[in-house]
Amino acid sequence: MLKRLFQKERARRTSLAQGQVVPDATRCVQCGICSFNCPVEIDVRRHAWRGEAVQHSRCLTCGECVARCPRGVLTFERTNLFTGAEK
Amino acid sequence: MTHYALIGTGVAAISAAEAIRTVDQAGEISIFGEDLFSYYSRPGLAYFLTDELEANQLFPYRTADYQKLRARFHQASVRRLLPNEKTLELDSATRITYDRLLIATGAQTIALKTPGADLNGVHKLDHLADARALLANAKRGRTALVTGGGITALELAEGLLARGVKVHYVMRSERYWSNVLDETESRIIESLLLREGIQLHHKSEIAEILGKNGRVVGVRLADGRSLRADLVAYAIGITPRIELAQAAGLTCERGILVDEFMRTSQADIFAAGDVAQVYDPVSQKHVLDSLWAPAREQGRLAGLNLAGQAASYQKPAAFNVTRLAGLTTTIIGAVGGGQDADLAGIARGDSETWRQLPDALVVQSGFEVNHLRLMIGQKHILGAIVMGDQKLSRPLQTLIHQKVEITPIHAALLVPQAPIADILAEFWAQQHTLQSLQALENH
Numbered sequence: 001m002l003k004r005l006f007q008k009e010r011a012r013r014t015s016l017a018q019g020q021v022v023p024d025a026t027r028c029v030q031c032g033i034c035s036f037n038c039p040v041e042i043d044v045r046r047h048a049w050r051g052e053a054v055q056h057s058r059c060l061t062c063g064e065c066v067a068r069c070p071r072g073v074l075t076f077e078r079t080n081l082f083t084g085a086e087k
Numbered sequence: 088m089t090h091y092a093l094i095g096t097g098v099a100a101i102s103a104a105e106a107i108r109t110v111d112q113a114g115e116i117s118i119f120g121e122d123l124f125s126y127y128s129r130p131g132l133a134y135f136l137t138d139e140l141e142a143n144q145l146f147p148y149r150t151a152d153y154q155k156l157r158a159r160f161h162q163a164s165v166r167r168l169l170p171n172e173k174t175l176e177l178d179s180a181t182r183i184t185y186d187r188l189l190i191a192t193g194a195q196t197i198a199l200k201t202p203g204a205d206l207n208g209v210h211k212l213d214h215l216a217d218a219r220a221l222l223a224n225a226k227r228g229r230t231a232l233v234t235g236g237g238i239t240a241l242e243l244a245e246g247l248l249a250r251g252v253k254v255h256y257v258m259r260s261e262r263y264w265s266n267v268l269d270e271t272e273s274r275i276i277e278s279l280l281l282r283e284g285i286q287l288h289h290k291s292e293i294a295e296i297l298g299k300n301g302r303v304v305g306v307r308l309a310d311g312r313s314l315r316a317d318l319v320a321y322a323i324g325i326t327p328r329i330e331l332a333q334a335a336g337l338t339c340e341r342g343i344l345v346d347e348f349m350r351t352s353q354a355d356i357f358a359a360g361d362v363a364q365v366y367d368p369v370s371q372k373h374v375l376d377s378l379w380a381p382a383r384e385q386g387r388l389a390g391l392n393l394a395g396q397a398a399s400y401q402k403p404a405a406f407n408v409t410r411l412a413g414l415t416t417t418i419i420g421a422v423g424g425g426q427d428a429d430l431a432g433i434a435r436g437d438s439e440t441w442r443q444l445p446d447a448l449v450v451q452s453g454f455e456v457n458h459l460r461l462m463i464g465q466k467h468i469l470g471a472i473v474m475g476d477q478k479l480s481r482p483l484q485t486l487i488h489q490k491v492e493i494t495p496i497h498a499a500l501l502v503p504q505a506p507i508a509d510i511l512a513e514f515w516a517q518q519h520t521l522q523s524l525q526a527l528e529n530h
Contacts, residue, residue: 024481027408027417029379030098031131032144045147070134071408072415072477 019061019076023048028073034065048073089114091393092175092183093158094165094331095191096120097129098379099360099386101148103189104156106390114394116158117183119165119175122214130379132218133239133410136246142215168335170353187355187393190343191386192328194361194377194435199234199321203296208303210320212239221320227251229317232306234293236264236428238409239322239435241276244285245412247320255314256280257288257306259428264411266424267437272472275458279412293319325377325435327362340364344373347399349389357393359385367402376438378407404470404487405438408480414456417480420470420487422462459508463500466492479508482515491518 025048034044040058044065047054054065066074091107091114093100104116127145134140153160167176168188175183196211198204210221221243225231230253233244241263244254262273263280277287288308296319297305305315327342338344338352342364349357349365360382364373376382384400391398404420421440457475461468461483467490473480485491493500496514500507 026380026406026484029130030128030147031134031140032128032147033131033134033140036140036144049147068139070139070410070415072417072480073408 018078020079021047021054021059021061021066021074022077023051023053023073024075025049025051025073027071029071031070033068033070034074037064037068039064044074053077089186089394090184091116091187091189092185093118093189093191094120094175095189095193095360095362096122096126096160097191097193097360097382098126099191099193099363099382099389100189101126102383102386103191103359103390103393104158106387107394108156110391110394110396116156117161117185118158119161119163119177121162121164125160125162127215129214132212132215133242133246135215135218136212136222136242137249142219145215165331168331168356170335170337170356173355185355188357189386189389189393190332190351190356190358190362191360191382191389192331192362194325194327196239196322197324197326199293199319199323201293201296203298203303203306206296206298206303207301208298208318209296210243210318212243212320212322221246221318222250224318225250225252226317229253230255230315231318231320232257232293232314232316233320233322234258235322235324236260236266237322237324237435237437238264238411240320241280241411243320243322244280245283248283248285252318254285255288255316256285257291257293257308259290259292261289263287265428267418267422268424268472269460272458272460272474275456275474276412276414279414283412322435325361327364327375329362332356332358332362340373342373342375347401348392348397349385349400350392357389359389365400365402369402374402374439376405376440377435378405378438380406381438402440405440406484406488407438411474414474415477417471417473417477417483419473419480419483420462420468422460422470422472461500461507461511463493463497466494466497468493479511479515482511482518486515486518 028048030045032045038044042056042059044054093103100118126148131145135142163177165175166178173184196213208224211217225247231247232255233240234257244256248254263276292309293306294309295307296303303319305313307313329339329343332343333339343351343358343362345351345358345363346366349359351358361377364375367374388398388400406419408417460472462470468486471483496510499505499510
């Protein structure tokens with residue numbers, strides 16, 4: 001049980017550390033909950049409008065925008081620093 | 088220099104203006120809208136009601152964005168369109184000539200015609216001003232009665248509940264959103280609503296809204312029962328705002344008829360978004376969608392065509408994501424269903440495509456909060472509803488949009504009680520690997 005919890009937490013932290021927030025523009029209605037909840041005031045909604053990943057130097061990958069989006073627009077995708085972004 | 092006139096300030100008009108600027112930097116763009124608040128996220132009003140965001144967050148555009156468009160905004164309503172003279176007449180009687188015109192006037196709520204509907208305390212949800220009026224009336228401890236089918240009625244109910252208002256939800260049909268959801272799905276949503284504390288009244292309708300001193304004090308239902316209520320909120324369907332186009336002689340049915348280039352029956356006039364009934368070459372019908380993503384795409388294509396760059400609209404499988412009773416729900420393609428007694432036509436966030444009855448077999452899986460329904464045709468998946476866990480929703484989007492052949496898993500999916508989510512996930516993983524390999528080869 002404890003081991004499973006540890007593994008889950010490890011997976012979560014890995015995705016936070018190695019991931020970037022990627023929008024699916026077709027799901028987005030520009031409500032702005034993502035930007036509203038960003039602790040470092042990144043305009044995540046703008047990225048969603050353009051269909052661009054949040055490659056912002058200030059992004060903490062805290063996951064707040066991903067969790068709050070009511071329409072599942074945002075996900076974490078793994079980034080590989082050496083070969084660029086991959087799904 | 089071309090003068091583009093765009094009527095409307097919703098996503099279709101903004102998207103059109105952006106597209107025009109990708110082609111024509113010099114032309115003049117004028118945007119006409121009655122809405123005091125200009126461009127904002129109308130679907131986002133639901134989350135403003137639930138207090139998940141503040142009203143000023145609903146505006147995606149900043150001053151710099153407007154400057155980049157170099158468009159002139161006119162807060163004015165257009166009272167007449169004179170196509171032969173290529174002229175618009177504003178309410179102030181000012182006349183403005185254009186070279187090319189886009190009508191993106193959207194749709195509006197069908198008005199409630201029940202006796203008492205004009206009382207103070209009866210609300211709809213078209214604009215930010217409506218949301219503000221509703222919230223001003225939604226004081227903690229009050230009682231509200233919500234009526235209608237579809238997404239907006241539920242958004243009203245949940246918004247009011249979040250503000251501490253006691254909510255009665257009155258519906259004519261025997262279950263929630265019966266023209267899109269099947270019985271199991273309706274019951275899932277209803278059980279969650281009940282748990283949240285919303286009281287449901289099925290096969291029920293308002294006969295009269297009761298008032299005192301001009302204000303709502305309750306309702307009398309058709310079965311004779313009376314309920315005390317401080318406010319009534321309704322969403323019984325929407326109607327495209329075609330009056331201007333109709334009066335100008337443009338061909339209209341329920342919406343303004345446009346071809347796949349978003350062109351109306353007049354060569355220099357285009358329409359996009361909720362007001363447009365778009366020709367679909369596949370079904371050979373003109374179809375209404377009242378969804379955000381198609382409105383944006385139609386606006387973009389209309390913009391390109393307005394600026395002289397021919398681009399045709401490829402109607403994708405109808406797709407929408409919404410949140411019903413806290414449950415993220417994705418609806419893709421044709422999912423069957425029929426008429427809903429609570430809706431006079433189409434609902435906001437709705438597509439007629441969903442209601443097409445596909446020649447398909449239905450398979451279902453899941454439990455209360457993770458539910459998956461697939462409409463399976465001879466070779467493809469024709470439609471799907473994904474409730475709760477959304478992991479499969481993106482793969483299904485691709486499988487349905489791209490009409491991927493599912494022959495290898497067709498039989499397995501149709502076995503009673505088959506673990507369809509697992510089968511799909513495995514199939515998707517294989518597909519994904521295949522596509523990645525093909526992409527590498529093409530590289």
